[in-house]
Amino acid sequence: MTLKTIVKGKAKGIILKSYNPINFLGAVDKKTGVIRDENHDLFNKSVKDTILVFPHGVGSSVGAYTIYSLKSNNSAPCAMICQKADLTVASGCALANIPLVIVTKEEFESLENGKEINIDTDKNLL
Amino acid sequence: MELTKDEEAALKGEKGETLELAYRILVATGEATDAERLVPITWAHLSGVNYNTIGDAGEEFLSKLSQDAKVIVKTTLNPMGFDIDKVSKYNLSENFIEKQQSICNSYEKMGVTPSFSCIPYEIFDLPEKGTQVSFAETNAAIYVNSIAHLKTNKESAFSALASALTGKSPYSDLRKDDEPNLTIRMKIDEPNELTIGMLGFFAGKVADNSVSISGVKDLDKRSCKSLCAGMGTSGTCGKFVLDDGSNSSEKIDFDKKEMDKIYDELNSADHGDLITLGSPQLGLDEISDLASMLKNRSFKKRCMVFCPRAVQEQARKIGYTNELERAGCEILSDCCTCLTPLIDKKDVDSVTTNSVKGAYYLKNSNKVAVNLKPLSEIIRDETK
Numbered sequence: 355m356t357l358k359t360i361v362k363g364k365a366k367g368i369i370l371k372s373y374n375p376i377n378f379l380g381a382v383d384k385k386t387g388v389i390r391d392e393n394h395d396l397f398n399k400s401v402k403d404t405i406l407v408f409p410h411g412v413g414s415s416v417g418a419y420t421i422y423s424l425k426s427n428n429s430a431p432c433a434m435i436c437q438k439a440d441l442t443v444a445s446g447c448a449l450a451n452i453p454l455v456i457v458t459k460e461e462f463e464s465l466e467n468g469k470e471i472n473i474d475t476d477k478n479l480l
Numbered sequence: 481m482e483l484t485k486d487e488e489a490a491l492k493g494e495k496g497e498t499l500e501l502a503y504r505i506l507v508a509t510g511e512a513t514d515a516e517r518l519v520p521i522t523w524a525h526l527s528g529v530n531y532n533t534i535g536d537a538g539e540e541f542l543s544k545l546s547q548d549a550k551v552i553v554k555t556t557l558n559p560m561g562f563d564i565d566k567v568s569k570y571n572l573s574e575n576f577i578e579k580q581q582s583i584c585n586s587y588e589k590m591g592v593t594p595s596f597s598c599i600p601y602e603i604f605d606l607p608e609k610g611t612q613v614s615f616a617e618t619n620a621a622i623y624v625n626s627i628a629h630l631k632t633n634k635e636s637a638f639s640a641l642a643s644a645l646t647g648k649s650p651y652s653d654l655r656k657d658d659e660p661n662l663t664i665r666m667k668i669d670e671p672n673e674l675t676i677g678m679l680g681f682f683a684g685k686v687a688d689n690s691v692s693i694s695g696v697k698d699l700d701k702r703s704c705k706s707l708c709a710g711m712g713t714s715g716t717c718g719k720f721v722l723d724d725g726s727n728s729s730e731k732i733d734f735d736k737k738e739m740d741k742i743y744d745e746l747n748s749a750d751h752g753d754l755i756t757l758g759s760p761q762l763g764l765d766e767i768s769d770l771a772s773m774l775k776n777r778s779f780k781k782r783c784m785v786f787c788p789r790a791v792q793e794q795a796r797k798i799g800y801t802n803e804l805e806r807a808g809c810e811i812l813s814d815c816c817t818c819l820t821p822l823i824d825k826k827d828v829d830s831v832t833t834n835s836v837k838g839a840y841y842l843k844n845s846n847k848v849a850v851n852l853k854p855l856s857e858i859i860r861d862e863t864k
Binding site: 358359360361375377379380381384385390391393410411412413414415416417418419420422423425426427438439440441442443444445446447448449454456 | 501504505507508509511512513527528530533534535536537538540541616617618621633634635636637638639640642684712713714715716745819840841844845847
């Protein structure tokens with residue numbers, strides 16, 4: 355796969371895939387990592403220890419702190435894969451040291467929910 | 481992204497931990513937005529102040545950072561969790577007050593102006609058109625790009641903080657003269673600020689970096705802020721242009737069907753236990769307007785009115801605040817509707833507001849039901 359690395363790192367985990375963008379401030383509980391927006395396709399699921407695959411972040415600029423808080427509360431995803439990068443997710447992952455990569459639309463489509471994958475940005479591997 | 485030798489050295493940590501952190505953020509955000517380099521900015525506006533939004537992790541991060549970090553450009557601040565003068569009137573925990581004060585102290589220690597406002601564009605003098613700034617508050621970023629003709633990315637709390645510490649920001653698309661690739665045709669007649677807010681929420685969902693909107697003329701301040709706030713809540717779009725729709729971009733309609741979908745997504749009650757006005761905070765024009773609408777009328781239930789401290793002081797001199805208080809309004813500064821700890825689901829089941837942004841966060845973060853209606857209807861139904 356052609357990865358664009360935004361935040362470097364290695365991770366292994368189970369894919370949690372969403373087709374909806376995420377407003378981290380409003381939609382994610384910063385302590386537990388549970389999605390609390392009932393209109394979201396991941397409602398009531400937790401992002402903790404997953405490889406979180408979603409189109410991109412939206413909404414509040416403070417969502418970056420939510421990502422940092424998730425990490426501090428041990429409730430963060432072990433990596434994130436987006437189709438489009440945005441400043442909130444990029445800066446949150448940069449500060450929290452959560453690997454973040456961008457993939458093409460086709461590659462995004464091919465990532466299956468529930469599947470285990472490895473990410474190694476040094477080797478450009480997914 | 482290309483860095484200068486100095487920037488490269490700072491990224492490697494040769495200029496201390498604070499700058500290393502700041503450049504790490506700038507490089508990630510620069511890569512994310514395909515920026516080729518960093519550009520100087522002259523004003524940073526930071527979000528991430530309310531303890532309810534940033535929590536213990538945020539409070540500890542800022543406390544540690546402020547031990548040696550200093551901002552090097554004019555830096556202003558978003559609202560925090562309560563009104564400094566009225567904190568004792570609300571039932572806030574000591575822990576909340578203490579942590580909130582620590583956050584405010586950390587920002588002040590770094591040299592940030594404690595403006596506690598999400599409408600910096602209404603309370604500070606604006607620089608010349610075309611000036612590069614870094615605004616994190618989404619409604620403010622969209623407003624200054626679209627109305628004040630300044631240039632900013634739709635910054636995140638951390639990217640704006642990194643800008644404040646370095647005086648730089650990635651030269652991403654919104655900082656250039658990019659053309660919107662989508663036009664939304666507004667098909668709702670006689671729109672009010674709520675309809676316009678829902679148009680913004682819709683625009684945020686469908687647009688990319690910037691969007692053109694046709695069929696909307698002469699936005700008043702209230703509707704304009706409502707558009708910016710709605711757009712900022714649902715998307716990544718950081719700029720709008722009002723035009724006649726004669727451009728060659730892709731077209732999409734905002735009609736009654738689309739509006740009803742958004743209304744159903746955000747509205748969850750047919751009445752509110754209390755009313756909130758000011759998300760974004762109200763400026764002096766809106767306070768003046770509200771004072772005239774409330775002439776000889778009083779609210780039948782609690783109504784919280786949020787405005788910046790600077791606006792409240794001006795309004796007090798002119799006499800508007802007397803009029804609002806007589807009508808039963810609680811005037812609150814330094815804070816706003818979004819994730820306010822002053823509205824707790826233990827005491828309140830539902831809130832009436834005219835703000836789409838307020839509705840989204842009241843519903844998802846404060847977990848209360850929301851009754852959305854325009855200001856004219858709030859005055860009609862909730863005052864006597």
